[in-house]
Amino acid sequence: MTGTAIISPVAITAYQCVSAAGDDTEALWRSLNSNQTCLKPLQLFELPFTTVVGEITSPLPDIRPELRAYDCRNAKVALRALNQGGFRTAVEQAMARHGAGRVGLVLGTSTSGIYDSEAAYVHFLQHGQMPGDFNFTRRHTAQATAEFLRLELGLRGPCHAISTACSSSAKALGVGQRLIAADVCDAVLVAGVDTLCRLTLHGFHSLQLVSPEPCRPMDIKRCGINIGEAAALLLLERMAVDNAHHSRLLAVGESSDAHHMSAPHPEGAGAAAAMRRALALAGKEPGQVDYINLHATATPLNDLAEAKAVACVFADTPPCSGVKGLLGHTLGAAGAVGAIVSLLALERGLLPGTCGLDDADPQCACPVLAAPRPGVYPRLIVSNAFGFGGNNASILLGIGEPR
Amino acid sequence: MMECMTLLGFGACAPDSEFRASLPFPAGDIDRGVMPAALRRRASQAMLMAFSAADVACKRAGRPPSGLPSVFASVAGEIQVTDRLCIELAKPDGVVSPTAFHNSVHNTTAGYWGIAHHCTRPSTALAAGHDTFAMALLEAWCQLACHGGELLLVCYDERWPAYLAPPMGAPAFASAMVLGAGSVAGGLASIGRPQPGLSARLPDNLAALAAHQPAAAIPLLAQVAAAGKNQEIPVSMAFGGWRVSLISYTFEVTDEEQ
Numbered sequence: 001m002t003g004t005a006i007i008s009p010v011a012i013t014a015y016q017c018v019s020a021a022g023d024d025t026e027a028l029w030r031s032l033n034s035n036q037t038c039l040k041p042l043q044l045f046e047l048p049f050t051t052v053v054g055e056i057t058s059p060l061p062d063i064r065p066e067l068r069a070y071d072c073r074n075a076k077v078a079l080r081a082l083n084q085g086g087f088r089t090a091v092e093q094a095m096a097r098h099g100a101g102r103v104g105l106v107l108g109t110s111t112s113g114i115y116d117s118e119a120a121y122v123h124f125l126q127h128g129q130m131p132g133d134f135n136f137t138r139r140h141t142a143q144a145t146a147e148f149l150r151l152e153l154g155l156r157g158p159c160h161a162i163s164t165a166c167s168s169s170a171k172a173l174g175v176g177q178r179l180i181a182a183d184v185c186d187a188v189l190v191a192g193v194d195t196l197c198r199l200t201l202h203g204f205h206s207l208q209l210v211s212p213e214p215c216r217p218m219d220i221k222r223c224g225i226n227i228g229e230a231a232a233l234l235l236l237e238r239m240a241v242d243n244a245h246h247s248r249l250l251a252v253g254e255s256s257d258a259h260h261m262s263a264p265h266p267e268g269a270g271a272a273a274a275m276r277r278a279l280a281l282a283g284k285e286p287g288q289v290d291y292i293n294l295h296a297t298a299t300p301l302n303d304l305a306e307a308k309a310v311a312c313v314f315a316d317t318p319p320c321s322g323v324k325g326l327l328g329h330t331l332g333a334a335g336a337v338g339a340i341v342s343l344l345a346l347e348r349g350l351l352p353g354t355c356g357l358d359d360a361d362p363q364c365a366c367p368v369l370a371a372p373r374p375g376v377y378p379r380l381i382v383s384n385a386f387g388f389g390g391n392n393a394s395i396l397l398g399i400g401e402p403r
Numbered sequence: 404m405m406e407c408m409t410l411l412g413f414g415a416c417a418p419d420s421e422f423r424a425s426l427p428f429p430a431g432d433i434d435r436g437v438m439p440a441a442l443r444r445r446a447s448q449a450m451l452m453a454f455s456a457a458d459v460a461c462k463r464a465g466r467p468p469s470g471l472p473s474v475f476a477s478v479a480g481e482i483q484v485t486d487r488l489c490i491e492l493a494k495p496d497g498v499v500s501p502t503a504f505h506n507s508v509h510n511t512t513a514g515y516w517g518i519a520h521h522c523t524r525p526s527t528a529l530a531a532g533h534d535t536f537a538m539a540l541l542e543a544w545c546q547l548a549c550h551g552g553e554l555l556l557v558c559y560d561e562r563w564p565a566y567l568a569p570p571m572g573a574p575a576f577a578s579a580m581v582l583g584a585g586s587v588a589g590g591l592a593s594i595g596r597p598q599p600g601l602s603a604r605l606p607d608n609l610a611a612l613a614a615h616q617p618a619a620a621i622p623l624l625a626q627v628a629a630a631g632k633n634q635e636i637p638v639s640m641a642f643g644g645w646r647v648s649l650i651s652y653t654f655e656v657t658d659e660e661q
Binding site for chain 2: 004005007101110114117118121122124125129130136137140141142143146147156158159160161162163164165171175178179181182183184198199202203204205206207208254255256257258259260261262269270273277387388389390391
């Protein structure tokens with residue numbers, strides 16, 4: 001990868017997140033500061049094994065009748081995030097500024113509306129047909145909630161979903177940046193939305209990757225993940241004088257392990273390539289990064305591979321931490337959640353801690369923070385997201401100009 | 404700013420022989436030989452079709468797969484595996500197989516393509532309903548415009564269980580293209596940036612063939628194979644639609660491909 005052309009940065013002019021920490025970024029900020037886990041036993045449905053999850057427990061909004069075909073838990077969680085803290089207004093202002101046809105939408109999700117499909121399949125087994133209101137392409141398939149958000153907002157630009165398991169929304173940020181850099185769009189709403197469902201809980205359990213207790217990223221006693229759910233929305237806009245003070249998405253580095261469907265490359269080669277690619281695309285050096293938001297899912301193999309990758313890329317490793325002990329692993333939303341955690345760190349001054357980390361694994365040779373460090377203002381952050389299929393993405397975020 | 408992308412080679416796979424015979428360009432059946440033996444046993448129809456089409460596209464373009472980033476696009480991905488998992492989950496005593504679970508993700512085919520070809524370049528998996536082929540072309544355009552070079556685009560959907568979204572989900576079809584940034588010598592066609600809006604009406608036979616994703620690639624490939632003049636080609640049959648301008652050059656079908 002010699003002579004990588006630098007990609008133009010984009011401004012992140014608004015963001016919002018609904019997660020187990022609560023219904024907006026303020027709740028997430030409080031959670032990052034307190035570093036107390038939000039993981040609890042699952043309420044949504046019954047499980048035949050023990051674990052805790054990062055569940056959104058507040059009542060979810062109704063989908064308006066005209067868009068009923070899209071009604072599913074994923075769309076409702078996305079709508080909740082859209083309506084928080086002025087995010088919808090920010091998108092409407094971008095539409096007014098650029099024209100609805102120049103505002104795109106890219107969703108990252110792994111399981112889309114499958115929680116609702118699971119109930120439809122129970123009906124199918126009992127009655128031999130799907131329920132009357134089942135709508136495969138508007139609830140189940142990956143782009144369903146992307147179409148819902150586009151119609152809800154009246155956007156007219158390109159609209160699709162990236163579904164690469166747990167790197168989905170990190171890669172969606174890369175798509176959004178490219179849509180602006182290639183002059184297809186002036187603004188792109190990037191959404192990472194994934195919701196709890198039987199498929200992922202039973203599926204990860206079948207792979208023996210689910211921890212019965214709150215997970216312990218980078219800890220010597222780590223024994224697996226807890227699954228969470230979230231909707232994380234970010235509005236990307238072409239750089240301009242009046243948005244120069246906003247934090248920036250500098251690049252998303254992407255790579256493939258080409259190793260195994262569900263296990264990482266043992267030396268973290270793909271993860272290292274993704275981080276290097278992000279730095280090269282932004283014209284930055286490893287030494288300029290002052291915080292790494294780790295993917296750190298708390299499986300023995302994932303954390304070890306990521307730690308090796310970090311040590312390989314960064315000769316003088318900056319402070320690292322991961323938030324999955326707070327919120328759970330939000331799967332396809334994890335990349336966008338990680339980006340928002342990093343933006344809060346950049347803009348409000350905090351190095352997050354790693355909830356659940358008591359006894360750092362000496363094999364994971366990177367400086368992982370157990371407790372948060374308030375009052376520290378990083379300027380350049382790498383945020384990682386790695387998924388099944390050996391699909392890797394590293395997001396590089398930087399501060400804007402002083403006001 | 405990039406003015407066009409160049410189609411360097413394409414392949415198509417249609418397991419249904421009647422549908423295959425109706426296509427106005429060369430298409431093959433599933434070729435199990437293109438998949439490593441270790442992966443073949445559990446390979447889905449989606450994976451086999453995508454591999455078959457992509458193998459032909461890379462060979463015709465003369466590009467080794469290991470050097471190409473890839474865009475895999477599909478409405479429903481691994482829907483046959485996912486459907487079986489959903490049936491198991493709906494039973495009181497259902498069993499979820501770990502392999503079936505990790506083979507149910509939308510990027511399963513993309514992941515195995517990288518594993519099979521030792522390709523560590525970026526690979527993505529995209530979905531956009533009726534606009535899936537159009538959005539895959541747009542993502543390919545943006546990657547080439549921002550990063551240059553060449554890439555592999557594969558658009559496919561396996562046969563869906565009949566009760567999910569009739570009459571959608573059939574016939575199963577995969578198309579693959581190797582695309583290069585800008586004008587590249589030896590290309591089959593030059594493709595402009597995907598644009599929103601409808602193009603001129605298609606002939607009825609093509610419109611019928613291309614009515615459902617994943618067949619939205621059919622009009623474009625038909626035009627390439629016909630070596631037509633500069634034309635606006637629809638790449639989505641959805642309301643509103645997407646189109647590309649296409650200038651096709653010479654296209655010759657060699658004996659071995661017949």
